[in-house]
Amino acid sequence: MKYLxxxxxLCVPIASYAEPNPADWDAVREGATGQTVYWNAWGGSTTTNxxxxxxxxxxxxxxxxxxxxxxxxxTADAVTRVLSEKQAGEDDDGAIDMIWINGSxxxxxxxxxxxxxxxxxxxxxxxxxxxxxxxxxxxxTVPIEGYESPWAMAxxxxxxxxxxxxxxxxxxxxxxxxxQANPGRFSYPQPPDFLGTTFLKQVLVDILPDPLVLAAxxxxxxxxxxxxxxxxxxxxxTPNLWREGKAYPATGTAMFPLIADGELDLSISFSPGAxxxxxxNFELPDTVRTFVLDQxxxxxxxxxxxxxNSGSKEGAMVVANFLMSPExxxxxxxxxxxGYGTVLDMAAISAEERAMxxxxxxxxxxxTPAELGTVLAEPHPSWAVRLAxxxxxxxxxxx
Amino acid sequence: MKSRxxxxxxxxxxxxxxxxxxxxxxxxxxxxxxGHLPAAGLTGPSxxxxxxxxxxxxxxxxxxxxxxxxxxxxxxxxxxxxxxxAGWSGTRVFRVLEGxxxxxxxxxxxxxxxxxxxxxxxxxxxxxxxxxTLTGWDRPLDLLIVQDPWGVSMMAGLVIKEIPFLxxxxxxxxxxxxxxxxxxxxxxxxYGRLTGWLKTVFPLVxxxxxxxxxxxxxxxxxxxxxxxxxxxxxxxxxxVQIVKLMSDPDLTMRLQAAAAALVQLALVxxxxxxxxxxxxxxxxxGMRWVARGKRGKFDPIVGKFALFAGATxxxxxxLGLAVLCVWSFAGFWGFPDALPEQLTLRNWMRHSSGINxxxxxxxxxxxxxxxxxxxxxxxxxxxxxxxxxxVSTRGMWLLYLPLLVPQTAFLPGLQTLLLNIGADxxxxxxxxxxxxxxxxxxxxxxxxxxxxxxxxNSTVAAALGASPDRxxxxxxxxxxxRPILTAGAVGIAVSVGQYLPTLLIGGGxxxxxxxxxxxxxxxxxxxxxxVFGLMQTAAALVPFAIALFVPAIVWRNRRGLKNx
Numbered sequence: 001m002k003y004l005x006x007x008x009x010l011c012v013p014i015a016s017y018a019e020p021n022p023a024d025w026d027a028v029r030e031g032a033t034g035q036t037v038y039w040n041a042w043g044g045s046t047t048t049n050x051x052x053x054x055x056x057x058x059x060x061x062x063x064x065x066x067x068x069x070x071x072x073x074x075t076a077d078a079v080t081r082v083l084s085e086k087q088a089g090e091d092d093d094g095a096i097d098m099i100w101i102n103g104s105x106x107x108x109x110x111x112x113x114x115x116x117x118x119x120x121x122x123x124x125x126x127x128x129x130x131x132x133x134x135x136x137x138x139x140x141t142v143p144i145e146g147y148e149s150p151w152a153m154a155x156x157x158x159x160x161x162x163x164x165x166x167x168x169x170x171x172x173x174x175x176x177x178x179x180q181a182n183p184g185r186f187s188y189p190q191p192p193d194f195l196g197t198t199f200l201k202q203v204l205v206d207i208l209p210d211p212l213v214l215a216a217x218x219x220x221x222x223x224x225x226x227x228x229x230x231x232x233x234x235x236x237x238t239p240n241l242w243r244e245g246k247a248y249p250a251t252g253t254a255m256f257p258l259i260a261d262g263e264l265d266l267s268i269s270f271s272p273g274a275x276x277x278x279x280x281n282f283e284l285p286d287t288v289r290t291f292v293l294d295q296x297x298x299x300x301x302x303x304x305x306x307x308x309n310s311g312s313k314e315g316a317m318v319v320a321n322f323l324m325s326p327e328x329x330x331x332x333x334x335x336x337x338x339g340y341g342t343v344l345d346m347a348a349i350s351a352e353e354r355a356m357x358x359x360x361x362x363x364x365x366x367x368t369p370a371e372l373g374t375v376l377a378e379p380h381p382s383w384a385v386r387l388a389x390x391x392x393x394x395x396x397x398x399x
Numbered sequence: 400m401k402s403r404x405x406x407x408x409x410x411x412x413x414x415x416x417x418x419x420x421x422x423x424x425x426x427x428x429x430x431x432x433x434g435h436l437p438a439a440g441l442t443g444p445s446x447x448x449x450x451x452x453x454x455x456x457x458x459x460x461x462x463x464x465x466x467x468x469x470x471x472x473x474x475x476x477x478x479x480x481x482x483x484x485a486g487w488s489g490t491r492v493f494r495v496l497e498g499x500x501x502x503x504x505x506x507x508x509x510x511x512x513x514x515x516x517x518x519x520x521x522x523x524x525x526x527x528x529x530x531x532t533l534t535g536w537d538r539p540l541d542l543l544i545v546q547d548p549w550g551v552s553m554m555a556g557l558v559i560k561e562i563p564f565l566x567x568x569x570x571x572x573x574x575x576x577x578x579x580x581x582x583x584x585x586x587x588x589x590y591g592r593l594t595g596w597l598k599t600v601f602p603l604v605x606x607x608x609x610x611x612x613x614x615x616x617x618x619x620x621x622x623x624x625x626x627x628x629x630x631x632x633x634x635x636x637x638x639v640q641i642v643k644l645m646s647d648p649d650l651t652m653r654l655q656a657a658a659a660a661l662v663q664l665a666l667v668x669x670x671x672x673x674x675x676x677x678x679x680x681x682x683x684x685g686m687r688w689v690a691r692g693k694r695g696k697f698d699p700i701v702g703k704f705a706l707f708a709g710a711t712x713x714x715x716x717x718l719g720l721a722v723l724c725v726w727s728f729a730g731f732w733g734f735p736d737a738l739p740e741q742l743t744l745r746n747w748m749r750h751s752s753g754i755n756x757x758x759x760x761x762x763x764x765x766x767x768x769x770x771x772x773x774x775x776x777x778x779x780x781x782x783x784x785x786x787x788x789x790v791s792t793r794g795m796w797l798l799y800l801p802l803l804v805p806q807t808a809f810l811p812g813l814q815t816l817l818l819n820i821g822a823d824x825x826x827x828x829x830x831x832x833x834x835x836x837x838x839x840x841x842x843x844x845x846x847x848x849x850x851x852x853x854x855x856n857s858t859v860a861a862a863l864g865a866s867p868d869r870x871x872x873x874x875x876x877x878x879x880x881r882p883i884l885t886a887g888a889v890g891i892a893v894s895v896g897q898y899l900p901t902l903l904i905g906g907g908x909x910x911x912x913x914x915x916x917x918x919x920x921x922x923x924x925x926x927x928x929x930v931f932g933l934m935q936t937a938a939a940l941v942p943f944a945i946a947l948f949v950p951a952i953v954w955r956n957r958r959g960l961k962n963x
Contacts, residue, residue: 038908043915044922046749053752070907073918077646077907084650087440088818095906184541190632243543247632254923261522261734262538282731282743283924397457397634 020314022122028314033064035315039304040078041100043071045253047277051338054331059322065315070096075105082114082307093311098319101148101305103140103194104381109305110147116306116313118146123317125324130345136301140378141215148303151323152332153341154270155299155375156202157290157367159255165265168291172206176237178266183240185265187255190248190396192388195270200387201379202268202298204230214379218386227387231394238395245395256283272372273339276363280336289365296374301343330356335363406785409778414797416775417838420831421801424809425664427816432657437819441651448658455655457634458662460548464636465666468550469620470674472557477612479558480565483709484604485596486702488573489582496706497566499713504563505888505939506716507896509916510932512556512628514719517726517925519552520545522734524722530735539734546631553630557619559712565608565615566709571847572607576600593702594695602685609678610795614802616674617667621805624898624917637663638807645811645903656811664808671803720936727929746926753915754934761895761911761938764826768833769890772841773883779842780849781871790846798842801835806899814903829909832900833893841890848882878960880953884946892939912938 020028037059043049049069056067072078078099085094101109109115120126129150131137136150158175160168165185169175179186189196205211207229213222238245242264249255255267256278269275269290278284304323306316322328326349329342339362346354362368430436434445452458487493503511518524522539530536545552578600585595605612626636634640637659644656726732730741783790810832817828852875860870876883898913905914916931954960 040907043918046919046922046924046927049753050749068908071910071915071918072907073921074646080646080650081906084818087650095908242541244541246543246548247546249923250632250921251923254921257923257925258522260731263522263541263734282729282926285731285733393456395633397455397460 019116020317022117022119022317025122025124028317029063031314032312032318035312036066036068037097037312037315037319038068038070038095039098039100039316039319040070040072040075040081040096042073042075043069044073044251047274047281047338051332054337055319055322055328058328059319062322063315063318065312065318067319075099075101079105079109079114082109082309083112085309086112086114091309094307094309096307097310097312098316099305099307100302102300102303103378104385106139106144106148106303106305107142107381109307110142114308115147116308116310116316117148119306119317120144120146120149120320122146123149123321123324125321128326128344128348129324130343130348133345134301134343135299135375135377136343139303140300140381140384142381144303148305149320149324150301150303150343151320151328152302152338153299153343154302155272155292155341155372156198156297157269157272157275157292157372158266159259159269159275159284159288159290159365160266161259161262161264161285161288163285163287164262170294172203172233172293175266176233179237179240182265184242184244185263186240186267187242187249187258187264188268189251189254191391193251195252195268196248197384197388197391198270198298199268200230200391201384202293203233204383204387205298205376205379206293206295207233211376211379214383215377217380217382223386227390230387231390234391234395253278259288260284271339272341273333273335273363273366275365276335277337277339279363279365284365286364290367292367292371292373296376298378299375300378302340326353326356330360333357334360335366339363339366406778406782409775410782413775413779413838413842416771416831416834417801418797420813420835421804421809423816424811424813425804427812427814427819428657428660428664428809429812430657431654431812431815432661434654436650436654436815441654448654452655452658452662455640457640458637461634461637461640462662462666464550464631465620465638465663466670468554468557468630468636469616469667469670472554472561472619473612473616475554476558476561476565476615479705479708479712480562480569481597481601482593482701482705484566484569484573485601486593486698486705488578488596492706496709496713497570499717500563500566500709502940502943503713503716504567505892505943506560506720507892507913507935507939508556508560508622509624509628509896509898509913510723510936511560511716511719512625513916513920513928513932514721514723515552515556515559515715516545516629517722517929518715518719519555524718524725524737527735528737536735545629548631548633550630550636553626553636555715556625556629557622559715560625561615561619562709562712565611568608568611569604572604573600574847575607576603589694591695591698593698594693598685598689602682605678610799613671613674614799616670617803617805620667620670621663621807623807624913627917628920637666638805641807641811642899642903645814653811653815657815660805660808660811663805667803667805667808720933723929723932723936725929726925727933729926729929746930750927750930754912754930757910757912757915757931758934758938760826760909761913761935764830764833764901764909764911765891765894765938768830768837768894769841769887771830771834772837772890773845773887775838776842776845776886777849777876777883780846784849784854785867798839802839810899810903814906817904825905826909829901829905832904833897836897836900837890837893840893841886844889845882845886848879852879880960881946881950884949885943888942888946891942895935895939 020031041052052069059065059067078096081096082094129136134153137144169178188199191197191200213226252269255264258264259267260283275284275288275290279286279288304320306313310316329344332338332340333342432448433443434441434447435443521542521544526539581599585599621638623638623642626639630636641656641659644652644659727746728742729739730743732739856874857870860874896913898917901909901911901914912931912935916928916935919927919931
């Protein structure tokens with residue numbers, strides 16, 4: 001008995017410094033109350049910003065968590081910040097509590113031990129996530145192991161204005177032929193913008209006879225040989241791009257006004273519902289439709305991750321869990337709001353919740369899940385990094 | 400009593416607030432540029448960062464852009480202003496142009512750049528208005544106008560923004576020179592208005608405005624927000640590249656960023672030296688030109704051309720703001736319609752909460768910083784007055800120094816330094832960073848009227864038994880209400896327009912109208928840009944309106960004070 005006092009005295013400071021246990025959800029909820037979560041997420045799209053603001057309102061109502069959206073122009077900024085905080089010894093209360101992340105940024109942070117976890121698979125709503133059917137356990141071939149939780153599915157679609165380009169094209173080769181016949185009517189965002197880099201990967205995946213080589217990390221030996229067809233493709237495509245490839249749109253959404261003005265007939269998007277949403281917001285004419293390639297297109301999931309030095313991990317987990325709730329997922333899928341694909345398994349949720357999804361009008365420009373066809377896996381992130389660098393030295397600096 | 404003890408320290412405190420962050424930032428840049436960054440586990444000295452930045456294929460072009468954009472835009476803006484003032488000052492046309500340009504001074508650079516982009520792009524308002532009736536275009540031409548690789552549209556954006564600034568600076572300088580007699584004599588000798596002014600008044604004016612011209616040159620060479628909106632991307636300007644390197648996840652990229660920042664600094668120093676040599680050259684040719692005694696037969700043509708250029712720049716900014724306004728209310732607006740199919744309030748409603756937050760943040764920073772700047776400025780000027788000091792040319796250099804050092808040279812260093820010492824980023828450091836830029840402008844704006852105040856008022860008040868403090872609070876400051884409010888408005892406008900200090904020192908957590916607007920640039924949502932650009936402009940303009948109306952109301956029964 002006499003040790004109890006000492007034990008208690010020892011436990012108090014330990015308890016207050018201990019990492020939260022994601023499996024103890026009640027404790028997480030309790031710890032979350034009153035916390036402020038700084039969510040660093042790309043802020044270039046008004047619709048996403050509005051959605052994040054709504055999430056903030058809802059978690060404040062239900063859990064007493066204050067959500068602040070820190071708008072980034074580039075997710076890499078947030079990675080830098082955590083990295084420099086670690087170097088500076090700021091290990092307890094960093095500036096960032098949550099990051100909208102995937103791909104190479106996730107790989108870099110996981111690799112450098114900058115993330116809190118594993119936590120994702122302990123969240124209550126993980127049970128209703130479609131972990132079998134959707135790529136939510138690997139991110140660009142990198143195993144996730146619970147260090148980030150999914151909240152949206154994305155897939156490459158091509159956006160075309162049927163008033164000027166009535167027919168879809170079925171392959172990247174066909175796209176090149178179309179661009180040669182219609183010079184100046186197509187463009188893609190400037191890499192290293194993620195959508196621009198995705199376009200490069202999409203070309204590669206489509207024109208390579210055996211894209212499986214992309215699932216393994218790129219090596220100095222095979223990189224040149226594997227990517228040679230891509231550069232040959234771009235040599236032919238670039239003079240036929242918008243502005244002859246002397247300038248590129250900054251991001252995917254920056255291409256919508258160009259389509260609306262009739263400067264572009266064709267562009268690329270990573271969000272199957274974005275075109276319908278843009279039509280609803282007057283950003284695109286209602287003649288715009290989307291299509292995918294015959295062999296399918298690249299798809300991936302968007303995640304949130306929690307930096308190891310967040311001072312509000314409980315709050316961040318509560319937000320991450322809320323993002324996977326049927327309520328948030330149905331709202332995100334509504335093309336009038338975001339038009340993002342859901343990560344949930346429709347069979348795992350209640351009929352009432354399913355009705356929220358079934359009631360959605362996906363919008364005139366959105367393909368049905370069946371029409372979206374085959375989802376191709378992302379190449380290993382090492383390819384994306386090299387492709388973006390290589391592109392920058394070939395096309396990013398005018399010769 | 401308290402203020403008397405505090406007063407002598409205020410000039411030192413002012414210098415510290417203005418130069419401290421610049422010097423600390425440069426220090427924080429030099430160390431990593433030579434490979435010393437303990438936060439990344441790197442210790443120097445090494446020349447690798449310079450080797451790496453020299454290996455970047457985009458460097459020659461990025462450097463050339465910095466130089467060409469800086470020189471051409473400054474030279475153009477300055478020439479137009481000099482010729483307009485030479486050919487038209489004192490006329491009614493000139494007063495109209497002056498009236499049109501003055502309010503445009505406070506339009507933030509980002510808003511003016513967005514407005515210009517929405518005007519001159521192939522799908523911009525100009526093309527929409529003249530199409531398809533005049534041009535036959537039913538689709539925008541595939542022309543590289545905005546973000547052209549030569550930086551022409553970026554130069555245009557800088558020229559239209561610098562013309563109002565240089566014009567007002569020139570007018571202020573003119574007020575201190577007796578131009579009437581020079582003008583009368585040169586006219587009597589048969590010189591044209593413009594040639595006579597250039598030969599007799601211009602040398603005196605230029606001596607006064609040399610430093611502000613240097614500021615414009617240094618600014619144009621290293622600006623980031625205008626370059627992001629109007630400048631090229633393949634490759635970008637050197638300053639934009641520095642900001643990109645600073646945000647790379649790989650911390651060692653900061654070494655390259657620091658090295659590039661020093662290259663940028665060297666470029667600006669080089670450009671200032673070249674400009675100075677150019678001054679000597681112009682002076683030499685000018686003397687010869689004066690001695691030849693040509694009376695200026697081309698005056699009318701040159702004068703009209705300059706007036707046209709000046710008016711065009713005023714119209715470009717005004718139309719730019721107008722098109723921002725139209726976009727902010729636009730429903731679907733296809734090409735080549737001159738106006739949207741429908742007007743809607745939806746864009747404003749959508750952004751109302753974001754705007755409220757950003758506006759509060761912007762206002763809080765701007766007001767606090769401006770109040771501190773006013774306090775320090777008035778303190779310095781009062782010390783100067785009580786001790787009978789005079790500011791030397793060297794003192795003026797100190798005042799302009801923070802504006803001459805390129806922002807991209809010291810702000811990245813300041814951010815790294817703050818990080819190294821573990822200081823939190825956020826609102827307070829941002830305020831200090833803003834103070835660096837706000838203080839000089841507030842000082843410059845307030846010092847002339849403060850010094851010009853009739854000292855006999857203070858003699859009379861002292862003779863009636865008022866202490867120096869009482870004279871300051873009860874006589875001098877109330878009489879100077881209008882210039883103080885104007886200086887405050889200048890300070891707020893400067894703070895509202897700051898992009899890079901807010902972005903880098905705020906670590907992304909401090910979101911003002913300007914950072915929000917520039918962040919939207921990458922998304923290309925013209926309606927959102929319209930809303931934020933207009934709000935940004937309003938935040939900078941409203942204080943000027945207050946500075947105009949408040950004295951008129953407070954001093955409605957004091958005719959002599961109404962106009963300052």
